[in-house]
Amino acid sequence: MEIYVLKISDIVEYKFNKLCSKIDKSKKLKIYKYINEKDRIRALIGEVLIRNIINKKLNLDNGCIEFEHNKYGKPHLKGHPYFNFNISHSEEYIVCAIDDKPIGIDIEAIKPVEYENIAKSFFSTSEYNYIHTAHGCIQLSRFYEVWTLKESYIKCCGEGLSIPLNSFCISIRENISVNSGNDRCIYTFRRFNIESGYKMAVCSLNEEITNDIIIIDQNRLINEYLSVM
Structure with missing residues (x-):
């Protein structure tokens, strides 16, 4: 198991287009459809990151990397059932986890939201109480803590929105568990x-989940990807 974290930054146009020329055509079309530049960068760098990891771990050339999706839309690497990965991004960060078993990862920037109404509607009673019993701004932090745990579980299961958020409960103690x-x-x-x-x-x-995080520098990733792929 490995967990990667990358902080995004702007990409000059010629490098952006060059990177896009080295990924799957359907993915490239999706990236170019994004209106927001940050959305484009997050989608592109996420694709470059996982392709670069696959090249290093499995020694697969770029042209041999082919992704499939299950019926819920979760991607997996064709022909490699023991290589599991999951990607998440929020604001300035992209994170990726790889494992030999199903894995899910989620990252969220803490933003002001009407968390109490969301928690009442989609969280269990114990999850809601975990949030509500905290003081002040800690409640918002706990809301995102529960949210990312629930999202990581859904993504690990690989069934997407077919699993309602209120159909399971995360128990947050010293050892976190799910019911x-x-x-x-x-x-x-x-x-x-x-x-x-x-x-x-x-x-x-x-x-066990590793406590180690591999920090990836975006410029180094781009240069390495363009030189190898």
Whole structure:
């Protein structure tokens, strides 16, 4: 298992277009459809990051990298069932986790939201109480803590929005666990604080989740990708 964190920055146009020429055509078309420049960069760098990781870990040339999606839309690497990955991004950060078993990762920038109404509607009673019993601004932080844990679980399951947020409960104690009723799998969770103003969580079917984070420099990634791919 490895967890990667990358902080995005602007990309000059010629490098942006050159990177796009070295990814899947359908992905490239999606990237160019984004109106917001930051959305374009996040989508492109996320694709470059996972392709670069695959090249290093599996020694696959760029042209041999082919992604498929399950019926819920979760991508996986064709022909490599033991290479599992998941990507998330929010504001300035892109995060990626790889594992030999299903894995989910989620990162969220902490922004002012009507969290109490959301928690009442989509969280369990114990999750709501975990948030509501905190003082002041800590409530907003706890809301995002629960949110990222729940999202990481959904992404690990690989069933997307078919799993309602209120259909399972995250128990936040010393050892975080999930109660989902019918799911008999045992999931492991870990929370990460990569920077003030962000919450990040990882969920895995492995018994342990690494505490180490691999920091990736965007410019170095781009130069390496363009030279190898």
